[in-house]
Amino acid sequence: MVSAGNEALWRARVFDERRAADVAALEEVRRQPDTVTLDHRARLRDELSGLRDLPDRRIVDEPCRWVHYPWRRELVGIIGPQSFSLVRLDRNRNKITRDEQARLRRLRVGIVGLSVGNAIAQALALEGLCGELRLADFDSIDLSNLNRIPVGITDVGVNKAVVAARRIAELDPYLSVSVHTAGVTDASVDAMVDGLDLVVEECDSLDVKMSVRRAARGRGIPVIMETTDRGLLDIERFDLEPQRPLFHGLLGDLDEASVAGLTAQEKIPYALALLSAAELSVKMAASLVEVGSTLSTWPQLGSEVLAGASAVATAVRRFGLGESLPSGRVRIDSGTLLNGLRDPLVDDDGSHSDIPESSVESAVAPTRPADGVEAVLEAIRWAPSGGNAQPWSLQVDGPLIHIHADRDRTSLMDVDGRATHVAIGAAVYNAKVAAAAHGILGHTVLLPDPDSVDLVATVTLGDHRNQFLAQRYPSMLERRTNRGVGARVPIDRGLEDALGDAARDEGGRLHLYTDPHELAAFGDVVGAADRIRYLTPMLHEQMIGELRWPGSDTARTGIDIRTLGLGNGEGAFLDVVRRSDVVTRLARWGAGEALGISARDRITSSSALGVVTVPGSRLEDYVRGGSAAEAVWVCAQENGFGVQPMSPVFLYARDSYDCVRLSDPFASELDALRVSMRGLLDLSGEESIALVLRLSHCPPETVRSARLPANRIRR
Ligand SMILES: Cc1cc2nc3c(=O)[nH]c(=O)nc-3n(C[C@H](O)[C@H](O)[C@H](O)COP(=O)(O)O)c2cc1C
Known part of the structure; x- marks a missing residue:
């Protein structure tokens, strides 16, 4: 009733x-x-x-x-x-999104038995896991319930379903609740389960357990039960398996009529079969032997009841959201799990797993060979490249040094090899500087052989002298990426001119921005592009794949994470966003604004943003752009500024089709960003961006990302 x-x-x-x-x-x-x-x-x-x-x-x-x-x-x-x-429910987000909350609000759940069921009802209401609750219990609160039912002394003597309903009303007066104070009987079981989506059964009586299941199965309603000892959670998906035997068949073909006639003593074997007697905790099993003599009934602990409620709530959430929840049983046994306590820094074999900073191999650096040719090759080897891919191979043929593009060391961002050509352009500049320093400067021909597209540049050594280039040699070897966040020290006019000249001498043009509003506008564009880089699976995989944790591998390509200039908390943030499951989820939510913050903040806190452009869009233009960018980089570093390229993911895309190749789901957003970047730069026609450099005033970077050994890049 x-x-x-x-x-x-x-x-x-x-x-x-x-x-x-x-x-x-x-x-x-x-x-x-x-x-x-x-x-x-x-x-x-x-x-x-x-x-x-x-x-x-x-x-x-x-x-x-x-x-x-x-x-x-x-x-x-x-x-x-x-x-x-x-x-x-705001703090549920986004473990439970607003959309998911709305879906869960449609769920109608019945709970039979409001001792253990009290904590379950509270958990469901607390978490917003249902829109309607039906509560059934005939019994009232005793003082001896107060070890496991989270209610108060003022509730003693009040019906258990009523007590639960009151607490829920105090929590959320809008949640629809109904109460059956007569409990569930043969006469009321149909009214109790009719129209529900799910039944949670937590009563003590074997015949009621059985009749609730029979009524639920007849209506295709799943039943969840939690028996507190060692956290046994039990699921019967009668909605998916209408013929499934009650209790998974553990009680054979026992029915309510035969159970009703049994004495309490005679019911014990069935109860034990239900609880999987062999798996009971020792104290529970031994206590059962004492029931009727030194104990009035079996023991139950408050912590186990609360943990059980949490397991049931998790199962209800899965059910409500259509996630995997098959019929079956599982033990969520915190007592046993505690036996698995481990020191987080010690591996199973007893060895220490993590890499204390001091144990890291000492920093690598370029050498200064006396031999001119070797010096040129070493200068090329230490040129910058996107993701430190070092996408080149070198061939020495008398006075000729051929620089080939290595197509195996490319990435999605390297659209049509443009980033590779920029990197090789930087290598060409380095080669010229080293050659000048050794008095063997000659000339360079770009893309000399139309039949060999991979041959990007041939540097011919000669006997020219160029004092200006020669003087750059020490600082060229010292050049490195500095990703630190610096102080906004202004750039003086003289340096601005010198940077512009450096780009122009190599066939490029420098657009230099120092105004905070302009920096903010670029920061927004690069930040938004970075977000898309994180949220696009292939781009994310390649970006994270470029990172090298010191001591963790011996690859000599990629970016040493110690050079990322990670500030407080950014390392932990990276540990989160390097996970593909995390960024996939963010993409699904259409979220992840924070993924662009680091790039945006780095740009806005810089002294200047220098964008190196070239007049055309052919690959040789990009090579010249690379030389120009490297010349600017060396000049800026010589004058006390740290330099970091900031490559928005669309940097080497030329049209909307290229953006589709980069990121199908975000193609139009990317293309819009690409167009607005060109707009900010006021670029005309074929003028192309070779590299975007952020200049900041910060302490010199002490760590260098490693390079492949010379013999690995020689043909
Ligand atoms: C075409 C190109 C694009 C680059 N893009 C970025 C970038 O977006 N972010 C970054 O931190 N460094 C970027 N870099 C810098 C490289 O990661 C860096 O040169 C490489 O890791 C080698 O380290 P080093 O410059 O300290 O020698 C880029 C370099 C080149 C040549």
Whole structure:
């Protein structure tokens, strides 16, 4: 029987002052002399307006309500139902997104047995895992329940379902709850389960357990049960398997009629079969032997009840969201799991796993061979390249040094090899500087052989002298990427001119930006592109694949993470966002704004952003652009500035088709960013960006990313 009975015992009454009847009833409550009024409306409205990412700002105008709790004699002013739910469940996000919350609100759940079921009901209500709860228990609270039912001494003597319903109403007066104070009987079982999506069965009586399951199975409703000893969670998916035997068949073909006639003693073997006696904890098993002599009934611990509620809530959430939840049993046994305590820095074999900073191999650096040819080759070897891929191979033929593109060391961002050509352009500049320093400067021909597209440059050694280039030799060898966040020290006019000249001498043009607003505009574009780089699976995989953890591998390509200039907390952030499952989830949510913050902040905190462009868009233009960028880089570093290339992922895309190749899902967003970057630079026609450099005033970088050994890049 549904005991609508005295609903005032457990149902909070919600008043909406837009309704005349409610206004009158509210007045009546207010007139009761012992009513205490708590007006939380302003405070809750403040919380509501403080929420981030509100789906619709108009929600702040939702009318408030008054809620009367007769058993507390309290009248509380709160925000309306939708606002209430947004605020109350905001901290669920995004472990449970707003969309998922809405789906879960459609779930109708019945709980039979409100001892263990009390904690389960609270967990479901607390987490917002259902929109309707039906609670059934005939029993009332005893003092001896208070070791495991999280209620109070004032609840002793009150029906267990009523107590649970009250706490839920105090938590969320808008949640639809009904109460069956007669428990579940043969007569009421149909009314109890009819129309539910899920039943949680937590009663002690074998015949009620059976009749609840039979009624649920007949309606295709799944049943979840938790038996607290060693955290046994039990799932019966009658919705998916309408013929599935009750209790997985553990009780054979026993039915309610035969159970009803059994004495308590005779029921024990069945109860033990249900609990998998062999797997009971020792103390539980031994205690069962004592039941009836030194113990009145079997023991149950509050912590186990709460842990069981958490397991059930997790299962209900999976069910409600259509995630995997097959029929079966599992033990979520924290007692046993605690035996697995391990020192996080010690591997299973007892060795220490992590890499204390000091144990890292000492830094690598270029050498200064006396021999001119060797010096030129060494200078090329230490040229910068995207992701430190070193996409080149070298062939020495008398006075000729051929630099070939190595197509195996490329990436998605290297659209049509443009980044490779920029890197080789930087290598050509280095080669010229080393040659000049050794008095063997000659000339360079770009893409000398139309039949060999991989031959990007031939550096011919000669006997020219160029004092200006020769003087760059020490600083060229010292050049490195500096990713630190610096102080915004201004760049003086003289240096601006010198940087511009350096680019021009190599056939490029430097666009230099120092105005904070302009830096912010570039920062926004590069930051937004970085976000897309994280959220596109292949780009993310390649970006993370470029990173090298010191001591963890011997690859001599890629970027040593010690050179990332990671500030406080950024290392831990990287540990999160390097995970493909994490970024996939962010992409699914259309979220991840924070992924662009690091690039944006680095640009806005810089002294300047220098964009090196070239007049054309052929591959040889990109090679010249690389030389120009390297010349700017060396000059800036010589003058005390740290330099970091900041390559937005679209940097080497030339049109919308290239953007599709980079990231199908974000192609149009990328293309728009590409166009706005060109707009910020006011680029005309074929003018192309070779490299974007951020100049900042920060301490010199001490670590260098390694290079492949000379013999690995020689043909
Ligand atoms: C075409 C190109 C693109 C690059 N893009 C970036 C970038 O987006 N971010 C970055 O931190 N470094 C970038 N770099 C710098 C390289 O990662 C760096 O040169 C390489 O790791 C070698 O380290 P080093 O410059 O300290 O010798 C780029 C370099 C080149 C040549």
